Amino acid sequence: MMTETDQSQNLLQTARNQFNNAADFLGLEPGLRKVMLTCKRELTVNFPVQMDNGSVEVYTGYRFQHNVARGPAKGGIRYHAQLTPEDLRALAMLMTWKCAVADIPYGGAKGGVVVDPKKLSQRELENLTRRYATEISLLIGPDTDIPAPDINTDAQTMAWIMDTYSMQKGYSVTAVVTGKPINIGGAEGRSEATARGVQYVIREACREKDINLEGARIAVQGFGNVGATIARLLMGDGARVVAISNTNGGIYNPEGLDLKNVTIYNQEHHTLAGFPNADKITNQELLGLDCDILIPAAYENQLTGANAAQVKARIIAEAANGPTNTEADRIFQDKGIFVLPDILANAGGVTVSYFEWVQDLQSFFWNEAETNRRLNTVMSKAFSEVHNIAQERKVDMRTAAYILAVGRVAEASLTRGIYP
Numbered sequence: 001m002m003t004e005t006d007q008s009q010n011l012l013q014t015a016r017n018q019f020n021n022a023a024d025f026l027g028l029e030p031g032l033r034k035v036m037l038t039c040k041r042e043l044t045v046n047f048p049v050q051m052d053n054g055s056v057e058v059y060t061g062y063r064f065q066h067n068v069a070r071g072p073a074k075g076g077i078r079y080h081a082q083l084t085p086e087d088l089r090a091l092a093m094l095m096t097w098k099c100a101v102a103d104i105p106y107g108g109a110k111g112g113v114v115v116d117p118k119k120l121s122q123r124e125l126e127n128l129t130r131r132y133a134t135e136i137s138l139l140i141g142p143d144t145d146i147p148a149p150d151i152n153t154d155a156q157t158m159a160w161i162m163d164t165y166s167m168q169k170g171y172s173v174t175a176v177v178t179g180k181p182i183n184i185g186g187a188e189g190r191s192e193a194t195a196r197g198v199q200y201v202i203r204e205a206c207r208e209k210d211i212n213l214e215g216a217r218i219a220v221q222g223f224g225n226v227g228a229t230i231a232r233l234l235m236g237d238g239a240r241v242v243a244i245s246n247t248n249g250g251i252y253n254p255e256g257l258d259l260k261n262v263t264i265y266n267q268e269h270h271t272l273a274g275f276p277n278a279d280k281i282t283n284q285e286l287l288g289l290d291c292d293i294l295i296p297a298a299y300e301n302q303l304t305g306a307n308a309a310q311v312k313a314r315i316i317a318e319a320a321n322g323p324t325n326t327e328a329d330r331i332f333q334d335k336g337i338f339v340l341p342d343i344l345a346n347a348g349g350v351t352v353s354y355f356e357w358v359q360d361l362q363s364f365f366w367n368e369a370e371t372n373r374r375l376n377t378v379m380s381k382a383f384s385e386v387h388n389i390a391q392e393r394k395v396d397m398r399t400a401a402y403i404l405a406v407g408r409v410a411e412a413s414l415t416r417g418i419y420p
Contacts, residue, residue, distance in 0.1 A: 011300045012090040014325045019093070022402035025393065028410055036409060039089055040107075041065040045135035049128045052121050059128060063111035063136040065145060066092035069412040072143055073109035074099060074350060076150025077157070081116040087300075088112065094321055095350070097405035098343040102382050104354045107409075109145055111136060117152045129157055133164040140165065142175035142361065148353050149179040155191070159184060175360035178353035187356035189371035190349075195229035196372060197348015198319045200379040201340050202234070202293060205315050208387065209338055214238030217254075217291040219313070221245050221283055222298030223266065226319050226346075230295055231259055239293070244272065245286050247298075251278035252289065287311060296323035303328040311337065318342040324398075333396050341398035343405060344386055351378050 016037060023033050043063045048056050062085060065073040075095040088110045095108030113132055117125055139145050140161075149158055158177040162184065165176045174185030182188060189196070206213045216239045220227045223246040231241045240256040251257065251272050258277075265275050273280060287294065287303065288310035296302050297319035303311065305327030316332065317340040318324065324332070324339065332339050352375055359365045366374075390400035 010325060011322050012086045014301075014322060015090040015093050017326050018398065018402055019097075019406060021399055022406040025395070025399070025403050026407055026410065028406070032410060032413060035413060036067065036406070037093075039064050039066050039092060040068060041139065042085070042089075043136060043139055044085075045132070047131045047135050049124065049131055051124055059113055059115055059132070061111070061113040061132045061135060062088050063139050063145070063147075064088040064092045064109060065139065066108040066110075067096045067409060067413075068107035069409055069416060070100065070107055071105035072107065073139075073145040074106035074353065075109035075111065075148065077147045077153050077161075078110075078112040078150035079115050079117045079152040080112060081114065083112045083114045091321055094343060096409060097402060098347045098350055100405035100408040101343050101386065101401050102347040102351050102354075102378055103408070104351060104378075106146075106350070106354065109147075110150075111147060112150070125157075126160055129160040130164045133161040134168070137165055137168060140176060142173055142357070146175070146353070146357055147177050148349070155179055155181045155186065175357050178356040180356070185356070185360045187352055187359055187371060188366065188368040189375070190352050190356055191225065192229050192233075193352035193371075193375060194226050194319065194346050194349035195233055196375060197351065197379050198226075198230050198295065198297075198317055198340075198345050199233045199237070200348070200376050201345050201383050202315065202317050203237070204380060204383040204387075205317070205338060205340055209314065211292060211314060215240060216293055217242045218293050218295065219243040219286055219289050219291040220295045220297055221250070221286050221302065222296065222320065223250075223272065224297070227295070227297035228263065230297060230319060234293075235259055242291060243281065243286050243289050245281070245283050245298075246272055247283075248273060250281050250283060250286050251275050252281045252286070253278045254290075293317060296320050299323070301325060303332075305331065308332060309335075311335075313337060316340065318345045321346065329396070329398060339397055341401045344382055344397070344401045347382065348375055348379060351375055 045061045048058050092108045092110040099106040158180045162177050166172045180186040218239050218241045220231050223244050243252040290312045293315045294313035295317045300322040303324040308328035308331035315338045321342050386401045390397050
C-alpha cells in the first residue's frame, strides 16, 4: 500500500516527468532546465500557538515559490496533517505552468501548515492563521506573493491573513490575498471560478469530440466546493450526473442523481452513505464507471497504472491538481481518452484570483456576469491554444499544455537573463 511519503514523492516525480517531456519537445538546454525545475525560495517556519486550554503547541508551516519570471508568485495555502515539502514543490511547479497556460502574469507558489484543522476550535484556528501569516510575511505581499484558499482553508482564512498583514503595514492591503469575502475586496464569482473554468473547457472538449453535453453521463470524484459546483453547473447544461463521492465513498444511479436532494442529505448526515435510490460505491469504483465524462475533483494520484485500464470515460477533466500519474497518462493515450489536464482544466480559480487582484489594485470592481464573461474568454482561448499545439505536434493535451506553459516561462527566463 502506498504511504503518504510515497504519494508525495510520486506527485513530485510526476510533475518533473511532465516538465522534462515538454522540455524535450522544446529543446531546452540543461542549465535552463535546472532553473525551471528548482523552487526559487523555500521558507519553513516553526511557530507557537496558544490553545484554548492555555497550553502551547508548536506547528510547522511552509511557503514555497517555484518561479517568478513572469510575475509575482501565486498559489494556495492548505492546512493538512500529512502536508510535506515534496507536495509543495510539486504543487508550486504546477501553479507556474497553470498561470502560464492561462497567460496571466504570475509565477507559481504553494504553502500551508501541518495541522488537522478539524481538531482546532475557531479561536485556535484564527490564532494559528494569524501567527502563520506573520511568519510568512517575509515573502507574501501584493507585488511579491499572493496566497489564496486551498484544501481546508477558505475565505475566512484569507480574511485573517489580509487583516494580519494590513495591521503590520498600518493600512488595508486588500490585494495581499485573493479568495477573500466580497465585503473586504473579494471578487464576485470567485467561489465558483474553478468549477466554471472546468465547465467552460468541458464545453469546448465536447464540441471537438462531437459529444452532446445535454444528456451526457457525468461522474464526479469529490463532493467539496469544486466537485459539487461542477456537478450543479453541468446539470444546468443538461448533463446527467450519475455518480458522486467524497472521502467516505460515493453513490451511483445510472438514471441520474437528484443533486439538490443529495446536497441536502449530505449536509444533514455529513455523509453520502445511505442516500436513497442509489447504489453505494467506493472512490475507486467511481473511476471505472461507464460514463461520458469523468471529473476527478478530490486529491492527487487517484488515476494510476493500477486502475487506468478500467476507466471507460471518453473525456477526463482534471478538476483536482495532479490526479493522474505518468503511467496512467500513457494508458489513456493508448485508449484514446481525451484528457483535459489540470493545468488547463482547473485554471479558472487562479484566473479569477488574478481578476480579484487587479480589481483590488484599482479599487474598481466588476459584477459576476462580467467576471464570468472574462473567464470564459480566457479559458476558451487557453483550450484553443493547447488543442492547436496537440494537433500540430500530434501529442496529447497534457503534453501540449506543458509545451505551451513551459515555453512561455522559458521565453520569459531567457529574455530576463541571469543576474548578475
